Amino acid sequence: MLMKNNLTCQMFVRCEKAWIDAIEKHIDYSDLIDDYIFAGLTNFEMYDNTPVLLKAILFNRFASWISADVAEFKEWYNDIYLNAGRDTVTSKLN
Numbered sequence: 001m002l003m004k005n006n007l008t009c010q011m012f013v014r015c016e017k018a019w020i021d022a023i024e025k026h027i028d029y030s031d032l033i034d035d036y037i038f039a040g041l042t043n044f045e046m047y048d049n050t051p052v053l054l055k056a057i058l059f060n061r062f063a064s065w066i067s068a069d070v071a072e073f074k075e076w077y078n079d080i081y082l083n084a085g086r087d088t089v090t091s092k093l094n
Contacts, residue, residue, distance in 0.1 A: 012081065015061055019054040032056040035063075039070050048082065 022029050036042075036056035044055070058081065062073050 011061060011065070015057045016054065018057050019051065022053060022057075029053060029056065032060045035060060039073075041070065041073075044074060045077070045082075050082075 021027060033053060033056045036052070036059050039059065041055070041059060055077070058077065059073055062076060066072070066076070
């Protein structure tokens with residue numbers, strides 16, 4: 001499992017930058033959302049205030065770089081991204 005380190009923080013920053021760019025530049029990431037839905041993640045953490053597009057980008061990168069296992073993504077998302085990553089990323093983006 002990917003540990004919290006500088007590489008993890010870089011991944012978070014890149015994913016969140018891609019999400020911001022998608023919104024500002026109207027980039028179509030519907031294929032990533034389709035993959036996210038196809039993986040059965042439609043209702044995953046629906047009330048955590050993370051936009052679906054950002055979750056889809058995180059899932060896409062996680063599947064490409066670490067593992068395509070949905071259970072591993074869910075564990076990583078909750079343990080690393082939600083609990084450790086957000087504070088680190090926010091400080092890097094500000």
